[in-house]
Amino acid sequence: KAGVTQTPRYLIKTRGQQVTLSCSPISGHRSVSWYQQTPGQGLQFLFEYFSETQRNKGNFPGRFSGRQFSNSRSEMNVSTLELGDSALYLCASSLEGADTGELFFGEGSRLTVL
């Protein structure tokens, strides 16, 4: 079956702009979570959506937001970009949530903010 697909894979933005990242989970998976990966901070939890509802949110400012559609596809948005937002953004899907079993990660969207 198809894996988790993230688009775009690479993008370059300038400070102050906004960006939208997309994630298509594995068919049948209802949970989609987002993580920010940076060399110094590892994998940091952004938020998780289950059946279109945000179930949990990490310690990120309100500039980071997301949503999930009825087909389980998810998007995350970062507004007013800062240099420190440069990172690899990973989406992961699972059947029922991170606490119930394996997370399947996408290849990530690498964001560079200039």
Added chain:
Amino acid sequence: GENVEQHPSTLSVQEGDSAVIKCTYSDSASNYFPWYKQELGKRPQLIIDIRSNVGEKKDQRIAVTLNKTAKHFSLHITETQPEDSAVYFCAASRSNTGKLIFGQGTTLQVKP
């Protein structure tokens, strides 16, 4: 808040030796502890996991142990091979939160 501390940050071993990575979690309600392996330029992949009602779990050359009282869990890799070289992440989660808290990662280098 929830936190997972992972040590060491880097680990270098000779091929055939054992490697041990240790993690400590802060949320006593955590009940699920997976380990992910991320090879260079690739996505993280689950290698083994353990739940709080189990003290140890093995899968061929890898094993995980959990000490709930001390809030510690560890990954043990025996007979290491060069293809074990990667970054390993421990993580912790509690039921019905959808939230996985990762450790900072351990870069394991296995020298041939």
